Amino acid sequence: MVASSSEADNGASKSRFPDMKTTSGVQRPYFDDVGPRNVTAVVGQSTLLNCRVKHPGDRTVSWMRKRDLHILTSSIHTYTGDARFSVRHPEHSDDWDLRIEYVQKRDAGVYECQVNTEPKINLAIMLNVDDLSSLAATHPGPRPKDAQASISGPPEVYVKKGSTISLTCTVNVHSTPPSSILWYHGHAVVDFDSPRGGISLETEKTEAGTTSKLLVTKALLSDTGNYTCMPSNASPASTVVHVLNGEHPAAMQTSRAAPHHQMTLLASFCTLMAATLTR
Structure with a gap:
């Protein structure tokens, strides 16, 4: 000072x-x-x-x-x-x-x-x-009834390494917009000026509510985790982001389905062999 x-x-x-x-x-x-x-x-x-x-x-x-x-x-x-x-x-x-x-x-x-x-x-x-206005995480104050944040999209998001993570949070409070909206990655507040770089935030207030968009470019494996949108006057919302190193979710689903597919082929082959032997 x-x-x-x-x-x-x-x-x-x-x-x-x-x-x-x-x-x-x-x-x-x-x-x-x-x-x-x-x-x-x-x-x-x-x-x-x-x-x-x-x-x-x-x-x-x-x-x-x-x-x-x-x-x-x-x-x-x-x-x-x-x-x-x-x-x-x-x-x-x-x-x-x-x-x-x-x-x-x-x-x-x-x-x-x-x-x-x-x-x-x-x-x-x-x-x-x-710090005269409290964060919802530590000192939840009075909130409008049913005030809730929501993150658009599925509860789990899959992105490829190197692509952009885009999360949009909407707060359904029309009369009193939130005085602040914080984003957390795990238990830490997202730092827009960290050495990692490539992190930005876009906030827009409209008659329909308040929208906060988090953008994380050039996704790293370390960006995987739980992301929480925390407004000052509404319940928070969370989503889980998975950063994949070249593996697409569809490939994961195919690998899980492979054993069942192989068993079906084996059963068909056995049926065909049995029919041949009985002739």
Whole structure:
């Protein structure tokens, strides 16, 4: 926290005392320090980290997460598989705000708004996360009657190694959408920024309910297991994923049926032989 405060102070000094002009007389970008430097969010809710850049010119504004030096956004584009992160930039405005939906405890830390000037300037913001809304797994609170999540498709899913695992979870709560939907692989929360990579989430709220789609590309054998969709205000749903190393489920069913098929052929052969001997 001390280091974060120091970084925040450095960023603030750059925004309060900008070098307004270069030697060519062109105004340089600087931060209009209007937003809070220390933000507190609540688990499951959305939050905005404010960044206002004056006179950006043709410079690029980016957001970086300090704990792993991961670039989250660059200009209006998102560079993370975690769809909870996006940039809010109204057209022709100076605002480049980082939006985080369904905030989780692990999102806490320092985030930097950066402009690729020479030297680079940055604005550091500390995000604190309070666990005021409870997860359904530990503190189940009041839920709408019959509130239930469901994962489309069969209870067991078979995919080939190297293909994409696609799981779609729908929550049938219309009046009060869930404040958060977490995905678990076994007992661990799915980490969208793990070194494994290739994991993304798409969440959509409609009048019919809330849909959360989990995508795991280039499936590994280690991706096999139980997957649970856990909304904050509804009963969870689970499915089992089997990642097969070149073996198709139909082949498994054929191998199980083979003994019965062989016995049928043997019985027919014996009947034919018996008929021949009696002639």
